[in-house]
Amino acid sequence: MTRPAEARVVTSPANPEIKRIRGLALRKKREEEKLFVAEGLRHVMEALEAGWPLETLVYQAEAAKRPKLAEALAATRAAGGLCLEVTEAVLAKMTKRDNPQMVVGVLPQRWQTLESLRPGKLWIALETVRDPGNLGTILRTADAVAADGVILIGETCDPYSPEAVRASMGSIVRVPLVRATPERFLAWRAGWPGLVVGTHLSGEADYREVAYDPPVLLLMGNEQAGLTEAAAAACDRLVRIPMAGGADSLNLSVATAVMLFEIARERLRLSP
Structure with a gap:
């Protein structure tokens, strides 16, 4: 098998570059380096197609025969990124x-500002x-309805964590992200031109x-406690999703999906 040009071969998990990437499993390291990890050639190609440069591309030798990998390697090198060929044991x-x-x-990582x-x-x-x-699934659903983006308020989990990235199924690179303190969000919300x-x-x-005449801002609360009093007071309308069975609530990602598809229903209507 021909090895792609300019790829560095790594066979030890103790290699400094491999240890650095392993460290990105920790939120502190991700925030320090402003990086995250995406697994799978499909997700790597989706990132490249969405205009995200690869800082490092790691691949197993057996993947070298895939034409798309050659594209990813070329794009990584063109952007000044690092290409590493590794063993399955190193990847594991x-x-x-x-x-x-x-x-x-x-x-x-990419973050937008409220402003x-x-x-x-x-x-x-x-x-x-x-x-x-939940967060990754919501990003995937936001992508499915072509939402403009997601605002994370307060102390939220990290959308760039491995669990959230996997759950997003690649949508992490297509859904703009904003983060804000509750105080900044509420001050900004005062200028929102449409329905909250x-x-x-x-x-x-x-x-x-x-x-749901656009623009619409959908505000969803914490998994256990729901919306805080301040957030609920910031809404123009508070709505309920009716329950017919014994359950009195839905999982956050499911409830968000129900709301998103209702809000976007007319826009998503299939042509006869």
Whole structure:
């Protein structure tokens, strides 16, 4: 098998570059280096297609025969990135997975500011979301309805954690992210030009009975506590998702998906 030009061969998990990438499993290291890890050739290619440069591309030798990998290697080198050919054992150690993907990319994090945000049609604001699986799934759903982006309010989990990135199924590179303190968010919300809607147990309206004229800002609360009093007070409308069975609530990512598809229903209507 021909080895791609300019690829460095690494066979030891103790290699400094491999240890550096392994360190990105920790939030502190991700925030210090402003990087994150995406696993799988498909997700690496999606990042490149979305205009994200690869800081490092790690691949198993057996993946070298894939045409898309050649594209990824060329793009990484063109951007001044590092290409590492490694063994399966090194990949397993690096990703902490028994059956690792054969391709792993290290990418820069991207954050927007509240001040640069454009209302568009639909934004989602999440208050102190704690579960990275929920957050990644919400990013995937936001991508599915072509939402303009997601605002993370307060002490939330990290959207660039391995768990959130995997749950997003590649959508992490297509959904703009903003983070803000509760105080900054509430001050900024005062200038929002459209509807602000939140789900709440005391909501007086069925979520299907509201006119969601864009731009809409959907505000969703913490998995356990829901919206805080301040966030609920910032909403123009509080709505409920009716329950017919014994359950009195939905998982946060499921509830968010229900709301997003209702808000975007007319825009997503299939042509006959």
